[in-house]
Amino acid sequence: MFLNTHFPKAKKYWYKGTFHDWSEGGCHPMMHALHYGTAVFEGIRAYSTARGPAVFRLPEHNDRFLVSAEAAKMKSPYTKDEIAEFIKQTVRVNGLDSCYIRPLLFYSFGNLGLVPKACPVELAISAWEWGAYLGEKAAQGVHAYIVPWRRVHHTQFNMAAKLGGVYVQSTICGLEAREQGFDEAIFLNMEGRVAEGPGQNVIIVKNGTLVTNGRQESVLEGITRTSLLEIGQDLGHKTRIAPITKEDLFGADEAFYCGTAVEIIPIVAVTDGSDPAAPRAKHVIGTGTPGPVARAMIQAFQDAVSGRTPRYEKWLTYVGK
Numbered sequence: 001m002f003l004n005t006h007f008p009k010a011k012k013y014w015y016k017g018t019f020h021d022w023s024e025g026g027c028h029p030m031m032h033a034l035h036y037g038t039a040v041f042e043g044i045r046a047y048s049t050a051r052g053p054a055v056f057r058l059p060e061h062n063d064r065f066l067v068s069a070e071a072a073k074m075k076s077p078y079t080k081d082e083i084a085e086f087i088k089q090t091v092r093v094n095g096l097d098s099c100y101i102r103p104l105l106f107y108s109f110g111n112l113g114l115v116p117k118a119c120p121v122e123l124a125i126s127a128w129e130w131g132a133y134l135g136e137k138a139a140q141g142v143h144a145y146i147v148p149w150r151r152v153h154h155t156q157f158n159m160a161a162k163l164g165g166v167y168v169q170s171t172i173c174g175l176e177a178r179e180q181g182f183d184e185a186i187f188l189n190m191e192g193r194v195a196e197g198p199g200q201n202v203i204i205v206k207n208g209t210l211v212t213n214g215r216q217e218s219v220l221e222g223i224t225r226t227s228l229l230e231i232g233q234d235l236g237h238k239t240r241i242a243p244i245t246k247e248d249l250f251g252a253d254e255a256f257y258c259g260t261a262v263e264i265i266p267i268v269a270v271t272d273g274s275d276p277a278a279p280r281a282k283h284v285i286g287t288g289t290p291g292p293v294a295r296a297m298i299q300a301f302q303d304a305v306s307g308r309t310p311r312y313e314k315w316l317t318y319v320g321k
């Protein structure tokens with residue numbers, strides 16, 4: 001029996017062509033993905049609009065989903081259009097108005113050798129109401145911790161792919177930051193510059209310019225990040241894609257995390273734990289409170305995803321009845 005305690009309003013999930021009650025399920029211990037992280041996933045949100053729920057940037061998410069599958073040498077049994085349709089059905093069947101959507105493709109039961117030659121690739125899609133990822137308090141700004149572990153380097157794996165196994169590093173470092181009393185982690189890359197959060201990008205603001213880093217810095221170039229660069233320009237800001245050093249971050253006027261799950265969360269302080277042998281230093285970002293740029297971006301983003309800004313309607317896929 002599976003409860004939906006931590007998955008509010010989840011009623012049914014889609015798996016292998018049909019909907020199953022949330023409470024129903026089983027998983028054979030020899031499923032390949034359980035052992036080796038051989039699964040790829042997406043994180044998508046749908047928002048409440050005057051025309052019913054709308055999925056934010058669904059084609060872009062599904063493109064990335066299939067890129068991830070390819071990076072894992074996984075052949076999706078479904079096309080992009082089929083997956084889009086199943087996602088819309090999942091939102092409708094659950095009667096959700098705004099929700100988080102999690103499609104997962106994985107190597108299932110077959111053989112247990114590292115090469116999954118007898119394992120079918122299976123698709124599952126779940127959706128539930130997921131509120132503030134870092135908690136309601138995070139809107140007032142979070143204290144981030146630079147973890148000692150460096151982000152998986154872009155020469156080691158295609159970091160544009162959302163591969164389950166790679167997220168083990170995110171889970172461990174997210175736990176590490178919380179154990180140390182901070183709200184969330186930040187990874188440096190192998191070059192010692194700022195990479196990203198465990199499941200979110202970092203954008204800094206300096207003299208009105210928005211700066212974020214690109215794939216050469218070992219980050220996943222998020223869909224939220226790309227959207228915010230466009231929104232930022234529309235709000236009159238200059239934008240730049242460039243490496244971000246620790247000093248850039250500490251000296252920024254403002255900084256924020258962005259991603260589908262977290263949306264936009266101001267970073268108001270950063271403690272540098274990147275060198276376990278060195279004393280840790282706390283750096284207050286700007287005034288230590290959410291700044292005017294972050295606040296304006298949050299408002300503009302909320303308007304965009306809720307269908308209140310005609311210019312950004314292009315990003316919405318209405319789920320329909």
Ligand code: PMP
Binds near residue numbers: 043200220
């Ligand atoms: N970096 C990582 C490692 C992530 O997992 C995510 C979440 N998908 C992001 C950045 C932000 O990406 P997006 O805005 O597309 O959700």
